[in-house]
Amino acid sequence: MNTTRAGSKGLIRDLNRSLVLNIIATHGPISRVEVARRGGLTAATITNIVNDFIAAGLVFEAASEESSGGRPPILLRINPTAGYVIGVKLREYKVIMVLCDLACNVIYCDEEELPNPVQPYQAVETIATAFEKCLRETHINQQDVLGMGVGVSGLVDAGQGILRYSNFFDWSNVELGPALEFKTRVPVIIENDVNMLALAESHYGAGRSSHICLLITIGHGVGMGLVINGELFRGVYGSAAEFGHITMDEAPDAPPCTCGKHGCLEAIISDYAIAHAALNVELGYADEPMMQQLVERARRGEEEIAAIFQHAGTTLGIALANLINLFDPAQILITGEGLRAGDLLLGPAQATIPHHLFGKPRPEVSLVTISSSNESWARGAASVFLREVFRPPIYETGKTLAIDTLLQRARGRAVKK
Template sequence: MVKNLLRGSFKLMKSMNRSLILNIIREKGPISRAEIAKLTKLTPPTVSSLVKELLQAEIVIERNLGESSGGRKPTLLTLNSKMFHVIGMDIGSQNIKTILTTITGSIIKHSIVPLPAESTRETLLSAIIQSVQSILDDTEIDEEKIVGIGVGMHGIVDANQGISVFAPNLHLHNIPIKEVLEEKFNMIVKVENDGRAMSLGELWFGNGAGIDSFVCINVGRGIGAGIIMNGKLYHGSHFISGEIGHMVIDIDGPKCTCGNYGCLQTFASGPAIVDRVKKEMRLGQSSLLSQLTEGNLDNVTGELIYKAALDGDSLCRTALQQAGRYMGVGLTNLIHTVNPRRIIIGGGVSNAGDLIMESITQTVKQRALTQPAKETEIILSKFGDDATAMGAVALILAELFTSRNTETASAL
């Protein structure tokens, strides 16, 4: 019965004018009914009627009285963040990061489940289910109050079907993530490429808010991008938009996990940086990493490279700067193709901060065609390592709060 209530609440939220009102409350709340009517151009009786339904469903709650312009003080409305929650997942090539948030995007729980060294479709799906179950078991929140599960997955994703078409870092094809999760947990499930999910998260919660044209770059074990055009997520004709990591920048370069040679991610991803440092150390280059790893090169990680670079290690600083230059080349190509107002960089490699960002921005300034292009704003993600997981949460919130046809929302 509670499940039916949840599905009924979801349906209630998804109707056109209710979605419009909910999004206004999400963005502007606490807010009065009169102000909602003004912003939505709906009639006051229509707003009152719809708000009454949302209050009865406990999706919206009333808060303290607002300022009066003469007469009775207005009652203000806000989302009931304690009523509904969302699960967001970031499926990488080594682990699955899962977060539980309120419908306003506040993180309540956080977990990481490692993936097997050699994942198959079955072991990956099992790990995904385990990740969701683990976070459900570790919270006092009723499962019935969780609206849905958003999933950010690296590689090629058919967002309409919720299928991972090709996960190059795992060498897996056609993984039915949406179907399996919906059957197991009886919740709404949305699946998206990690870079595109990240861009949606920045649009909703982060450094893309209020920007109608920007690109998010997710730099970790791979490199992906999400493109926002005119305030909307761009997928392309075959769901491969934003695969900037597989932009070839050296046809004679190293072999990539996708099978091609010289892709950007073979030069600027986390594993590429680690491989470059280990190669130089094998050739006799001295480094603080020898002490940090007790002479075992197999223990070199991106985190240790960053630590050594902060301590002044020239090899590690040079490796990060070189990765930044390659990223700068890739971003220059992107600027010449898409011409976004802003580029937002997240993922594990972004934790290197200025050690990599300075090289990126310098390279763009050297290579971009025009002065405005050279000055394209390039900033770090608001969420760091959680950028994709937060984007996955935004997939569900976009489903809840965004009307499919808001242009005609004022007709009723």
């Protein structure tokens, strides 16, 4: 765990710069006076920091279109092209890569196939090759890429960049981060893919208005990401929020899960769980045509198939009620391929939730469904690294601050011009 930095002039300088950058990024376009008000800093401090940002090309000045009759106020905004971040979603059979600017706008997207089954070294080579292709096709210099975020299903030690376990790939203790840093020569953060998507929604999407962003994914597996006050909740060992593997059925004939246990939530409500219950297909297997057919059969009134979706939805509702009792969120975001079932799944879930909540009356918690394309997953990975740019520098990490890297690179480009 990183230790807190000792108080010093350097710490105060770094905190002030980070504060100003965050205010401009979050609330821009914004005036210097408003930055000072929000940050509680003196006008002189704001002037010095902002002038440094402008000289480096990190911040733009722009005249406001509104004026009370005098000179229009000059507003500040982040230059989104002052730096870039790479986001990677590592799926079972492909790599999805995006290049994002400092506003987390996707400006490039690519997909590359992986062998099946895939070994770790093959995934690393594919990602490195896709990175080189990205630089060629966007004409962006490698030194302008601040880093790469990689999202992968499983238990991740984000501090060490190690994928501890992934049942999708059958990988254990893979040093994915160090290997990618060696191949790409950029800093790399490895994180659970659902955590990354939750962070993106918390800062740039449907979860921006809430202090608690709780996101559930349903589809090939079942996952959960939890962001509290802008920070991912990882737990002590990085394996927090494994929502899909909470036990929901202890019966002797409880359905099997790909993790090796029986009765997990994922073993009841995931695509493969529904396909296994309906068609007795291989554990862990389900494809889109198969699932679409099962949804259509349930909608046509086939009672046996409809009952499987009903049971899955009821089980999901109980699990969601438990989350509401634990975290008291204003809303829960739900995404993933499993939403193809619509009310077959969410109808029973919503009907079940009130019966398992503590305390009455209680404000209703909204279930908000959001789309989740491959691009959005990869953008979530990019957002994790992007947060390092705007993170307050209060910890000793032994690494150069992202804001210093931004300023140095921006100054270098200004000199060349």
